[in-house]
Amino acid sequence: MSDSSNIFHGAAPWKLEGLSVARLSEQARLIKLQLPASAPQNAVVVECFTGTEGLNELFDFTIDTLATSSEFDPFALIGEELSLRLLLANGSFRTWHGYLTAVDALGGDGGLARYRLHLQPWLAALGLRRDSFVYAAKHVQDIVSEVFADHTTASFSFEVTQEMPVRPTCVQYRESDLAFVLRLLAEEGLSFRFEHEQQSPNGSSTGTNTTPSHHRLVIFDRAATPPDCGLPQIRFHRVDATESTDAIIAWSSRRQVATNAVMRNAWDASVLQAPTGAVQSALSMGDVPVLEHYDGAGAQRYADSATAARRAEQQLVAFESRIKRYGAASSVRQLGAGERFTLTQHDRYEGRKFLALRVRHEAANNLGAQAAQVLEAGELEKGSYRNSFEAQPAEAQVVPLWRPKPTAPEAMVALVVGADDDEAPTAVHTQRDHRVQVRFHWQTQRAGQQQSTSSGQGSLVAAGRHASNRQSVWLRVAAPVAGPNWGAHHLPRVGSEVLVSFIEGDIDRPVVAQQLYNGQDLPPWSAGTDSSANHAGVLSGWHSRALDGSGYNQWIADDAPGQVRTRLASSHAASQLNLGHLNAQSPDESSRGAWRGSGAELRSDAWVATRAGEGLLISTLAQERAAGSVQDTTSVRGQLAGALREAQKLSDAAGGAKALALSATALLQPLIDDIDPQKNGHYPGSVNGQDAREPKGGEGAGSREGQDPVPTFARPLMVLDAAMSLNMATPASATVFAGEAIHWTAQAQAHLAAGKTVSLAAGKSIGLYSHEGGIQVIAQDGPVSVQAHTDELEWLAKEGFTVTSSNDEIHVLAQKKITLKGGQTSIELDGMNITLKMPGLLDIKGTSKSFVGPGGKPAKLPALPTGIAVFEEPPSTAPPPRKFKFSV
Structure with missing residues (x-):
């Protein structure tokens, strides 16, 4: 059609204004357009239309119209559903329903105006909404249904005979609803077509878009049975006014080389292998070699090899269906995309069944010779309909080609979330393999998304959808080192900001790559130009908090020049191991404090135990640079x-x-x-x-040369x-025990001092030996007692032996007899007798002598204490005796 600038050019003897309203009525027309009830009826006459409809594509009709009423405003109908009706040979109508998505004003003259109307399905509106959303553990029917639920005009159904797999993660990110849905359907091998209600809506549409459309989206798999055409048998015949039925007037065929093998695999981290599916076509394509379509990208796309094989097979079917195609031109007004028909009266394809894949419609109304001359349409006065279509053998299955998934950004930030419990949030929310849940910033529910408007167009997301969008699937957390039961991990806690990457750019395969600091979560020991720390950032390490925030664990590495140190600490019992240049530093502060010493410090307010099984x-004793043997x-x-x-x-x-x-x-x-x-x-x-071999010659690899x-x-x-002295001190008691012997040796002096009492007790013997200098036993205050309880007490001196009492008496007591000997003289005190023995003179001197009569009194001897000590010495090799009776 020509545009508005040249529609009325030429030497036409008639003007557009010369066409009467009566002549432009819709009575007895081939094409009619039904408007909503809110629009004036019979206000527009269809001039002509073109349209395309096909499997796995949106239909699109362009309708040129003449408005017969000045009150008709087509722009007010944008967004409303219109019905385009085509008269069939039997007097009934075929109807297409579609939403008016655009209007072109082509000009006008007097009371008439020309408009070009564009009709599209309700599904086209999905291309105008762009959203980001996360679905978890859903199959494709659920996901598509959720998307369609946001559109109140949606009318759809499923004819899926196979069970669709559940998708652990499915993300729509900055993608239109239409592109998202079409991509999902193609990934699962699902096709779609549109079916239109053939009963006239009779102007029942109210213009509010609150009811489902009069055309339905039908989603089907390759095993579903397609519907038959309204004219199930179509002749290959000429088209003439004398013919009572429509026919195909032109038929062509085409064959082409296509991919004949498909392989699919993807890595599955849960089983540490890549499920693989491979299929090869059985169709003959001459001497063409194997042309394999291999796709090994992605991660965890396939639950098992059977799923991978199913995906590979459906892609092969999609390629195979394009090997043999047919093109045709006809006048069959009932023919629609996705419908089967039988071709008759063809010398080569007689009785063969075909499936229409795509149909292009062209029709012009019978407006009469006057209108045809004014509108410069030479055949319009006759009223005509033609179409061209593409078909494939009916036995060939229909599968859409793979639609590429948009590449995800390199990384996104997200927050780690916990269980959906606002009253008692948990600090850690994870699974056995340390996966966490996150929420992206674009998952935050917006105020306008609380509920949908009555028209279904006033909000981006309908009520109920974003309630689940705040949830997240479980994401793996990347670790610096990971392996079979070894590695390192720092589990992100709830509320932490993390950096999420996507494996091979797949938006459905996120993984937590790093953790981030932000304005609320500052790094431990933060320093720098805007910090109060007294250094430029010499502290590094690791710091964690107890889940309830009551304590901490930390490792600090201080890299200050000339003052390096490290600290391993736990707040429990203030336990620390400090090495190097020891500085005072509070656990939660970044500033370096005063110097406390150098070396190593192990301290705790609780127990400290050192155990070594081999010594x-x-x-x-210093060991230079720790280069010697341990x-x-x-x-x-x-x-x-x-x-x-x-x-x-x-x-x-x-x-x-x-x-x-x-x-x-x-x-x-x-x-x-x-x-x-x-x-x-x-x-x-x-x-x-x-x-x-002991190190020799310093450090490093060269030190291994020792013999x-x-x-x-x-x-x-x-x-x-101890290189200098070994010192032990305690304000309480000290205990030393040896199961065998204690050997004390001092090359100079050994001193034993006690503020009060020194007690030595031996189970058998005590020996005191002094090689030079003698032995002194002195009691400054109190007696000295030397006792032999069960045997003799012997004092032996090579020289003299002196017993002196400076201020009192000396008593020598014996139970039986006392004998004093000196040279050849002795005195015996035996019972009641005194015997003096000497070879010489007995000389008794005194100023006075008195020998009185006999008398006697027994000596009063002190009682010696008795006691028993029991010592058990089990043999070193034999086990100790058990279950033996004994008495003491």
């Missing part, structure tokens, strides 16, 4: 060897003086041997595949090595 060495006991062995020599000499001297020898000295040499790498204290030839074995303890010993 423990604690030493204050259990280097060279200094300890020298000290113990010196102690052994000293103790052995004293033990031998004591034994020679008939004193108790130091029998525990015999234990020292085995101890020294067990920590000496040249004897028992070394590793075997190799440990875990590496030669156990000496690496020292270790032959038995689980605890060795304390």
